[in-house]
Amino acid sequence: MGTLRSAAAWGGALWALLLATLGCSAGQPLGGEPTCTAQPLAKYSITFTGKWSQASFPKQYPMFRPPAQWSSLLGAAHSPDYSLWRKGQYVSNGLRDFAERGEAWALMREMEAAGEKLQSVHGVFSGPAVPSGTGQTSAEFEAHSRHSLFATVPQDTVTEITASSPSHPANSFYYPRLKSLPPIATVTLARLPQSPRAFPPAPGLGGGGNEVADSLPAPETPLDCEVSLWSSWGLCAGPCGQPGAKSRTRYVRARPANHGAPCPGLEEEAPCVPDNCV
Known part of the structure; x- marks a missing residue:
């Protein structure tokens, strides 16, 4: 089973990939007939929860053209000889x-x-797709009940998806005060009871699979104020032959959010002596 979801980001798009494999037993020959068709199929639900909000990632959060959003959820139950994508x-x-x-x-x-x-x-x-940065979408599928993944992990499994921690201040996910970034999304995989009347709804969804839920709570990530480098010093201003003053300025690149560090001074003066008296 492979799943893929995407999100539109500031200045372009942020795409993320989640890949897992579900299918018949590992001993199935490549290209051969499935060996697990005689065994009962188990039913599973997969729920994608987007947590990309302005509170959790306030820096350069995309508000429009396009806003923060997630694409539709798409996957397949398949045998080990097939994959949607392989690393490298x-x-x-x-x-x-x-x-x-x-x-x-x-x-x-x-x-x-x-x-x-x-x-x-x-x-x-x-x-279905999630039209905003926060929300849930889910689907149900059938796979072989004896797959090793579910034999070793009988209860629900939750996988967190996090953005990489960049080292450059221009990156939208640059938060130097945080030791680790909060999850941008989670994927929950659960095995459902065999009885169709006993299927529980996915967490946060009122009616089960193939629905979207919005307005999920998100942690607040502090964003410190970011300012530009100082400009060059201006001309020394003052009466000829007497001490004067020169100044330089800088501007705000990112305003603070969620109790982040406030902005420092944007103008600075220094004493000087006019060197060109008229």
Whole structure:
């Protein structure tokens, strides 16, 4: 099973990728017939929770054109010989279109083709997009109940997705006061009871899968004031032959938020002696 979700960011787009594999037993031969069709299928729910808010990431938070948002949830239950993406390898054209533009049709055709030719994809599932930076979307799917991932982790699993901690002040996720950044999203994987009447709704969702919930609480991340470098000193002003003063200025690059450090002075003066008297 692979899932991918994307978010529009300031000055462009921030795309993030989550990939996991679910399928038949590890001993299944590559390209062979699935060995787990005779075993009962287990039903699972996957819930993506976006936590990208102005309170959690106030620096350069995208408000419009485009605002902070997450794309639709798309994944597949498949055998071990198939993957949507592998680390260190180029992505397919369909996955590239989904990550860069949020268009899922080419990726869905690729998964369907793998299911028809290789018998590797056993089912495709999807969930609606989240139109803001915070909210939830979920989907339900079936996979082999004896998969090693669920045999070792019987209870619900929650995976946090965090942005990298950049070292440059111009980056939107540069928060030097924080030892670690808060999660930008979480993915919850849960096994559902076999009875269709006993399916619990995903956390935060009123009616179960394939829904979107907004206005989730988010932690407040302090943002310190950021100022530019000082300008060069101006001309020395004052009466000829007497001590004068010169000044330099700087401007605010980012205003403080969530109880961050206030802005320092934006103007500075220094004594001088006029060197050009008229």
